[in-house]
Structure formats: structure tokens, C-alpha cells
Amino acid sequence: MTPAIRPIAYDDVAVAAALVRDGSLTPEAERVDDVEVYWAAVLETRARGGDVLVADLDGEVVGVCQVMIFQHFQHAGGWCCELESVHVRDDRRRRGIGAALLASAEELAVDRGCYRMQLTSRNVRDDAHRFYRANGYVQTSQGFKKSLRS
Numbered sequence: 215m216t217p218a219i220r221p222i223a224y225d226d227v228a229v230a231a232a233l234v235r236d237g238s239l240t241p242e243a244e245r246v247d248d249v250e251v252y253w254a255a256v257l258e259t260r261a262r263g264g265d266v267l268v269a270d271l272d273g274e275v276v277g278v279c280q281v282m283i284f285q286h287f288q289h290a291g292g293w294c295c296e297l298e299s300v301h302v303r304d305d306r307r308r309r310g311i312g313a314a315l316l317a318s319a320e321e322l323a324v325d326r327g328c329y330r331m332q333l334t335s336r337n338v339r340d341d342a343h344r345f346y347r348a349n350g351y352v353q354t355s356q357g358f359k360k361s362l363r364s
Contacts, residue, residue: 217269219318230278237301277302279315295323297333
């Protein structure tokens with residue numbers, strides 16, 4: 215079955231937030247009952263030209279991906295796409311759902327004039343790294359993060 219990839223609706227937020235929590239290495243950071251904070255992130259993402267996409271399989275949200283669009287201070291101010299929160303429900307993996315999310319995100323990025331797609335993936339996520347490579351992503355950089363909260 216091929217999922218429908220579509221922009222997230224308000225009624226999808228709780229399920230999508232739970233997908234993020236369930237796939238996170240820091241699930242305690244998520245507040246899935248606070249739909250309004252996640253919806254605010256959707257609205258901010260849309261205001262900046264991106265979106266949050268969901269994979270809908272027979273009316274059930276089984277995947278999510280945040281597509282952020284921003285203008286670089288390089289490539290002559292070119293537009294770039296950053297993917298975040300790419301998650302597919304455990305029992306629905308390896309069925310093309312993640313690939314469909316990535317393809318739709320890429321289509322959105324092309325429509326917005328982006329010259330590049332990029333994402334980060336935690337070092338321990340070997341399966342995710344294989345998935346991204348299989349979908350045309352190349353590891354070009356080493357990423358660094360610094361937490362600003364304890």
C-alpha cells in the first residue's frame with residue numbers, strides 16, 4: 215500500500231507528536247498532550263515556506279517529517295531545505311513510507327527553489343543512515359550540537 219503524503223492537519227498533531235516521541239532518543243523531551251505547542255511549530259514552519267508532512271495510510275498517520283526552508287548566507291543567498299523529525303511508526307517501516315515522505319519533502323523543496331536538502335541523524339542510528347544513503351543522501355559533514363538546557 216502506498217501512503218498519501220500530505221500537509222499535517224490540526225487533528226493529526228497528537229498522533230504525529232507521539233510518533234516523534236516514540237522514535238526519539240530523548241522521549242522525555244516531548245509533551246505530546248500539549249497539541250498547541252506542536253501546532254505552533256507547524257504554523258511557524260509554514261510561515262517560513264516549509265511544512266510538516268504526514269504519511270497517511272487508510273486514514274491513519276504512520277509517518278511524519280518536518281520540512282524547513284531557509285535562506286543561506288552562502289551560495290549567493292540560495293535557499294536550502296533542512297529535514298527534521300523524520301519518523302515512521304515501527305510496525306510500518308521498510309514499506310516505502312519513509313521514502314515517500316522524503317520524495318514529497320524533496321518536491322516541496324524544489325518548488326520553493328532550494329538548491330540542497332540536508333539533515334542530521336544521530337551517530338547511533340545506523341539503520342537510518344543506511345536508509346538515507348539508499349535514498350540518495352551522501353554523508354558530507356560531521357555534525358555538532360550543544361544543548362542549551364539541562
